[in-house]
């Protein structure tokens with residue numbers, strides 16, 4: 607079976623929009639896209655009068671090299687949030703098909719599914735805070751087209767071993783696409799599920815420059831999948847998703863992987879130190895084991911802690927409304943000075959008393 611058999615028939619039949627920029631290369635006079643002949647009179651805006659490349663070749667080449675995949679397996683997207691949306695629109699018919707999530711997990715899967723009128727089925731994380739293959743398989747009705755696995759998982763931080771993802775993808779071959787969201791994989795330092803693609807066509811991987819690469823404001827991410835899946839997603843994608851200045855800055859940042867690796871190493875060391883410190887505080891019930899750049903911490907009185915931190919100018923994320931996360935706050939690991947301030951603020955607020 608071809609993985610495209612899982613896609614919506616109406617999308618497979620769609621020709622897609624042929625944009626002016628994809629029609630032809632550069633010419634001396636570009637009078638085919640109704641652009642202005644002039645860039646704005648702003649520094650750094652030269653060339654901004656032209657539409658950007660739909661899939662900037664240099665960025666795609668650099669991302670493909672970074673993630674160790676062929677360029678035709680990679681679709682550059684406006685953050686990985688766009689890739690989540692594209693997959694839902696390509697594979698799930700509104701009002702009929704379903705997507706499966708493993709709560710507690712990243713909220714965008716359910717929101718993007720709801721926007722597309724796609725039902726959401728749930729296979730809650732197991733007692734070890736990791737996805738439970740048995741639960742996933744039994745929740746996978748024939749209407750489920752996408753299974754979202756977030757690894758490391760936001761907001762709990764656990765990493766699902768690659769061998770288990772492989773086993774699940776095999777079990778779901780011809781039934782559903784396993785989408786592995788690796789937004790935080792750099793902080794785990796383990797191999798990507800992209801390596802499964804050679805043998806498993808029903809795998810899709812999401813990566814982003816928003817976290818480890820420090821470029822959340824640039825909105826650059828990607829989908830890694832079989833070329834036919836990439837081609838189908840391009841058909842539903844907006845014609846010019848990536849702003850030229852973002853592409854330029856992303857290419858420049860990608861030229862210095864050593865800087866990113868050093869920052870990731872610092873954050874990982876800080877994560878371990880902070881987890882150990884927090885676990886000792888009497889107001890802390892539990893620090894979930896994290897392979898990401900945040901910690902999910904259960905407090906005896908989370909609302910008191912959240913307010914005490916807020917009045918000291920420290921924002922953390924309240925995740926206590928999610929299943930099994932009563933009393934939990936998600937705390938991003940910051941620079942060493944920020945983490946020290948956090949610990950001091952907790953002491954002042956009586957959590958460490």
Ligand SMILES: *Cc1c(COP(=O)(O)O)cnc(C)c1O
Pocket residue numbers: 684685686687688712756760787789813814815816817822825826827
């Ligand atoms: C932050 C995050 C993303 C990234 O989103 P972008 O759109 O690339 O900024 C994706 N998935 C998860 C689980 C995240 O936490």
